[in-house]
Every structure is written in C-alpha cells, then in structure tokens.
Amino acid sequence: MVLKLNTASGVPIYLQLMEQIKYAIETGAVRLGEQLPGIRRLAEDLVMNPNTVAKAYRELEHEGVIELRHGSGAFVSGQAGNGRADRFERGRPVLEAAMRKLADFGLSEEEMRRLFENELNQLREQRGRTKGNGRAGD
C-alpha cells in the first residue's frame, strides 16, 4: 500500500489517510480480509503521528471499512469491498461523459483539473460540516 500524504493541503491528515486507505481497497491494492500495517509501523514508515494513525483506523472501523482485531491488528473487513467496488465501476462512465462534455466546451486538461478540484473541495466542505455536526458527542 503506497500512501501519499500532503501536510500543506489543509485537509486533516487522518482524513487523507482514511481516503487513501479506502482508495487502496477500492482499487484492489489491498484485498478483502488482508492485513493492514500496524499503527506503529505505519506511523514510522510515513513519519506521522501514531495517534493520528490510530484515529484514522478507529474511524475506518466505525465506518465498517476495516476490523480492528485485538492483539492481531487491522484487517480489511469483508463487507468493505462489496458495494464499493461496484460503485466505483458505476462512477467511472459518469466521469468519462462529463469530461468529454467539458472538452467540447473547449476546456484544457489543466482547467478541467482546477474546476474538478474546486468542486471537490466544496463537496468535502459540505460533507465535513454535516459530519462534524452529527458527531458532536464523539
């Protein structure tokens, strides 16, 4: 599992880590039932705070993406892939169609990327706020 974290992006690192682990699962880089690196090992390899790794793992467990087995480590949960890989497959043509349309409008790749990132940030903001409100007692 190759992870790439960006401290300068402003997005909390534990969220980035969660997203990247999910992505790794979705694309099959890590298979269902496979073991993820231990918290300490991952923290050392990525040179990041172990508490942050622990937080990401806890959240992933909360979402049902992974299972934390006491004493053995973190494993990709059986249900993690189901539905997600599916959604991934369904999402791809949507994006392909949108990109073709944007190309017809005359947008360059760079402009498309910027537009997409802007919209993605907005979406993330929205999601982050509703999530925050919902987990006030956490």
Next chain:
Amino acid sequence: MTLALKSWIEVRRRLLIGLLGWAFVTVTFYFSMRDDSAAHSDTARAVSAICSVETVMLMCFGAILAGSGVMTQLCNSASARMPDSVLFTLALPVSRRSLFLSRALLGALGVLLMMVLFWALLPVLFASLTGAPTLRVLLGAILFQLVAAALAYSFGLLGTCLFSDMTLSWVIGAAGGIGGIGAGLRWGPLVRFLNFASGATYMTTGQVSWIGLAICVALSCSFVFAAVRTIERREF
C-alpha cells in the same frame, strides 16, 4: 560516583595547569634557595621563605582549581548569550548542591595533591638547607598549610559563585603574584602575615593562635555553605 567522570572532565585541565605552575615555581624557588648561601645560616628565614612561597602558590593555584566552570557564569538577563552546555548539566536529574559539591570536591583533591607533593619534598628541602626537620616542624607545616589552603579554596569557591569565574581566578592570581613580590622584597607587614599563615612562625618559635585557626576553619565552612546557597538560587 554518578558525577565523578563529569567532575573529572571539568577539573582536569585546570589541575594540569595548576600542577605544572606549582611544580615550576617550587623547583625554581628551591634552586634559588639552594644557591643563596646566606639563607643556609638562618634557619628561621629559610623555613619562613619556603613555607610562605608555598602558601601563596597554593592560594593562587587553588583559586584556579576552584573555578567551577560555566555553571557559575553570571546571567541575569533573559536574552544574554549563555554557554548552553550548562543547560545540559542542569537538565540532569541531580540537585545543584550535588553538582557543585562534586566539582568542588575534585578541585579540593587537586589542591590536596599539591600539598602532599610539597610535604613529600619538605624533608628534602629542609635537609639540604638547614638539616633534617623535626616531626614538630613537619606537622606544623602540614596543619597550617591545610588551614590556609582550605580558607583560600573555599573563598575561591564563593568568589566564583558570586562573580564570574575567570575574573576571580585572575584577580587571585594577580594578588598572589603581587604578594610574592612583596614577600620577595621583604615588605614587613606582609612577610609577618605570611609567616604566620604558613606556620613558619610556629615552626621557629612554637607560637600558635588556636583561636585564629578555629576562626579560619569556621570561615572556610561558611564560605562553602554560602557558595552552595548561591548556586542553588542562581537562575539560568
């Protein structure tokens, strides 16, 4: 034992300088005395000359050894540049009292070493100048030297805590140099004081002021006590 190596590392250079300086002066003085045939006839003068020179030297070199190093650098302002190795020392889980006393103890051992070497030389010096020394003379020399050295060393310790380490060493060294010149020029009051402090008076006349000795011992203890208190209150 926990601070033995650290204290040794801090003291060893000064000890080397002190011993070399002491050896140089002693040997020079010895040869000058040996060649001065006038001195051979006057026991009292010979004895007092040797002892007073040794005492002055003990005080000078003792002061150098007393320098407690960077721990006693004065620093009262927040922004002054500090030798930060003192921060390493202060971060150790050892009380300031232990840090200071272990260093002082090692310095004291250095001074004691000089004294022991002198006492070993004493019979030789006396034998070649005025004949074999009596036990009384030897013991007298030892006692007075101990008291004088303790007084000077403890004063040095206190001085380095109150003032900067380097300046005090040089001040005492200069005073010693001046005192040595004064003694060499036979300046009356100074010579009498040195004779008394070094025990020369005792050796030739048998006079001893026990009260004086007791006061010196008490002073030495107070100096050390005050030095420890000062270092405990010091801010870095």
Next chain:
Amino acid sequence: MDGLAIDVRALAKRYGDTEALRGLTFGVPRGSLCGFLGRNGAGKTTTLKLLLGMARPTAGEGFIFGRRIDVEAESVAIRRETAFVSESKDLYPFTTVEQMIRIARAACPGWRADLESKYLKLFELKPKQKVSALSRGNLTRLNLLLALSRGARLLLLDEPTQGLDTVVREEVLQALVSYVATEESTIFLSSHELHEVEQICDRVVIIDHGRALLEGELDDLKGNYRRVRATFPQAPPANSWNGVRALVQEGRTVSMLVSGHVDDVVARARSMEATTVAVDPVTLKEIFLELVRPDDSRA
C-alpha cells in the same frame, strides 16, 4: 490535572525589566506529540527552562506529572523522568561521544542500555569521536541519543531540527514518532518548522508575547479554520465583516480567515449577493501567521 504530562497555570517570568512570560496557561496530555509554536522572543525557551527548574517563576505554577516545577526536590524528581535537548545542542567540549554517554548514563537512574545500543547503531555514531568535531547533524543525533536513552516519560525539545539537512531532519522526526509509538511517552517540542509540526504533532500550543494564544488538537484547529473567498458585484463596505479575522479586501474580492462560524459568514456573503463564494481549508502556517499578527479587524 489528572493525566496531564505538563500542566502550566498563569505562569509568569520577569527578567529585570522584561516580562518574558505573562500568565501562560496550557496543558499537554500524556501520550501526545505536542508542538510549541511561537515567534522568536515569544517565551518558548523561557517556558522550557522554567519547566526544568533552571529558573524560578515570578508567579503562577507549573506541574509535570503532578510534581511542582518550582520546588527543587520535586524538580530533581521531574528530571528523572524528563529529558531535554537544548536549542544549541552544546555538550561538554573536550569529551568524546563515549564519555558523554557515560556521563549521562551515570547521572540518570532510568538509563536504558537497550535504547543506547539501538540509537548508537541507528545514528551511526563513533564512540571515540570528539564531541567538538561532530557535524551539526551528528551533534543533534548524539543529543537525541542521550535524551532518548534516558528512559524518560517526557521529552522537551527546543527546535530539534534546526540547522539540519533534509535527510537528517526526516531521521529525527522518524525517531521521535517511533519513540512515542513504542515507549508510551509524551513529546513537547518547540519549532519554527510548521510543516514538520503539521506532519508529526497531534496537538499544538501557540505562544505569543508570553501568553498562550491557542492550544488544542491540530485536527480540531484545522477543522475549525477556513478561508472564505467571495467576489461581489460591487465592493462591499469595509465593516461588513465584524468578528472575522484576517480580512483582505482587494476591490470586489474579499478573503477572510474564519474560525468556527463558517456557515454564517457564507450566508452573509450570499445575502450580499456575492457572485462566487469559495471555502477552502487552511494550513497551520496561515493560522499561525494570522494569530500572531496584530489585527485591526479582530473583534
């Protein structure tokens, strides 16, 4: 006070005419890797010195693992469990690597010989090498070895990566992360390298002019702050944005650093018929610069 590795309350320190600390209050929970941020002269080193008993507070109190920092006997006990690396990393001149290790080992009762050999090998330090001949990187490594081998529950580090090249920096950060993960310890480090703090710290304390401006979890901090940029058909009046920090207005575009009430600000912008409103996360650097800069538009 329970569970706090460092507990500082209204700490004040005056040196002559200068007030280095004026009522500093913050706490660092056990097990955290906490960054201590502040401009030069803000009081970071003074705080560390007070915590270690190198100076006494003028007012206020401080506790490390429940022990008072201003009582000498307790301070010695604190230092049995607390290791320190100074900013300059000066050690004793005229010593070798081996001698420094022996000195530290003799003075520290909790010394861990296993960690000593581990770091000696990891950092590739030569025992016979003279301390005064060590490069900056190796000197830092030696200081780190001495601190990490003490078996301390708390590490206080003053700018640990200062002056280091990129490779050694990463090595230091990795050693710290590894130490926290394996040894159940707390690390409190002062640093100017905000991106490094962002990388490895889970908490921050920001100090300015002798007071704590902010303390808390880094994720919360970055979760609270947003940059809101809005463009309007006409330039809005200057005091439309009370309660917002760091406002920059250029013609019809306004850029604001908003903490907490982002939705209100966005709603206000839309009610003023903004043509575009963008909300973006901010880096620690932006938050820091904003907090320590005197700001007239602050409420």
